[in-house]
Amino acid sequence: MTAVGAIAFVLFHYVGDPVEMMVGVEDSAEMRVELRERLGLNDPAPVQFIRFIGDVATGNLGVSYRTRQPVAELIFSRLPATLELVFCATIFALGTGIPLGVAAALYRGRWTGYLADLTTLVGISMPTFMTGTLLIFLFAVTFPILPSFGRGEVVKIGWWTTGFLTVSGLKSLILPSVTLGLFQLTMIMRLMRGEMLETLRSDFIKFQHARGLSTRRIHFRHALRNSLMPVITVSGMQFGALLAFSIVTESVFQWPGVGLLFVQSVNNVDVPVMAAYLMIVAAFFVTINLVVDLLYYYIDPRLKSGLQGRRA
Amino acid sequence: MMTETPILSVRDLSVSFAQFDRTISAVHTASFDVARGEVLGIVGESGAGKSLTSMAIVGLIPPPGYIEATSITLEGRPIHNLGPKEIRSVRGRDIGVIFQDPLTSLDPLFTIGDQLIETICTHLPLTVPEARSRAIDLLIEVGIPAPEQRLQSYPHELSGGMRQRVVIALALCAEPKLVIADEPTTALDVSIQAQIIALLLRLCRERGMSIILVTHDMGVIAEAADRVAVMYAGRIVEVGKTRQVVKNARHPYTRGLMGAIPKIGQPRTKLAQISGSMPRPGTEFEGCAFAERCAVAEAKCRSLRPQLLTVDDSYVACHVAASGVGA
């Protein structure tokens, strides 16, 4: 985290002079100097960095150079949109990718299997902006059944705004989620297929066949569960990637999330916002890895007892 | 000697693998019987087709492999042409199978109890609590201490020997009539091997079960098997009473195997006493597969394939033995 903070700081320290962006053409030189002083931009870099870290640690992410709003406020108002989008994309990717992967493994060599293979090929080779544009063209222009931009109506719950509670909100989620999740879906499907084939070859599956357990039981109770571990790891790590990928999707769909905010802040050299965005994405990466690890302990008894063994 | 119907009777069993351009025949017209309560050993060096033969009996040859047989009967009932559902009810219920490696034979994500109860419920009309108490009984029988706690254990919490005991319990869940044990002790510590073999023999004797014991350890065969079938390059080359075969082997290959019978429990010398190597499956040749390595081979051996013929009390596929010179 600190490393990411350092990178974010260094990156944006030299990106450009924010003062140039903030002041008007007619402002005097004295005003510029005064503004620099107030923003602490005249201090040496290490001092600025320490202050930056200290501020971040206390939750003070600074003030947007452009809107003069506190960055934290700005980001937190946009965060729900992105998180809901990424969440739906993940659900979509897992919910479709796992069954497809299992089908591809079980029906390998038959047309169902080939169909699944073809789907992944398409998914993996299409860039996100193209998928997005194509989907908009199909479902918003040719058949105008789904909205092509924005979040629709949202409901406020505390500081969180959700699109889950209104029809237009839910409808608006569909296209961006599919667009964002498609790449991850193909990853999950291919991984699931590979893991499943691997597991089906293993000795304990053979022994289960030899004990006369039903094929359905062997496939869906034993093989599936044994194949799921790596898939969970990767989707966990991909969750972070989705957060990053959401920049493109949010731009295509004008989704009012942090990704779009980031794109806007880059255009405006709004350094505090950019830095804060990176910090928050990094924070999510770390949190999610932790959650995935905890999930492991839940699923795999070998790790559980390893933990107890170490404690004892 | 076989007056009553044998438990298992195999006639002309072949296992082949379809490959791109040709078909490899890995087991060739194997025929043998297993009597009630009998222990039949199958020996032969690595790649001889022992595992394929035993798996073919329960229809567990993975594609592209396929089985051909004149007949395989279990107590007189043909089982070689059953549908997937019927053969599944034979597996586990009529024929139990034990694999070589106890470390990888159990599902790592399920407890011992889960796996036992699941298997019991598949074959017997019991409720879960009944299956549970049967699982405990089984664990006691295979000599696992504190069985009730063991039910909650995961496979990785048990030692190799313990795991193989669990595997045996799993194979015996439904009181099968025949147990096929494919090298059940190869992966285990030498000191535990004898225990596991003894356990297996005791359990089967008690229940009147028959065993097919696959191994490449002549020492195990000599101690455990009533009869022995020797396989070489996908064919059975000699079948006979263990005593007979050990003392007075007819086939030159068997005699080579007998060259060094290690005592059970000692480190095994692999069956490399005979120079040369076994022809790989799919190699085309006429005559006897062993001719190239055989010390007493004649011209006939290279041109004409020997058939399994009665010589005294056993069956031997060898021209030399049949003509009485090699005996």
Ligand SMILES: Nc1ncnc2c1ncn2[C@@H]1O[C@H](COP(=O)(O)OP(=O)(O)OP(=O)(O)O)[C@@H](O)[C@H]1O
């Ligand atoms: N899937 C397969 N495709 C092609 N050939 C195979 C396949 N499985 C096994 N074989 C061949 O069949 C032969 C017999 O294999 P099998 O496993 O029965 O040997 P084995 O006697 O059990 O040897 P081991 O003592 O090493 O277990 C081997 O030589 C192998 O090359």
Ligand SMILES: [Mg+2]
């Ligand atoms: Mg084998």
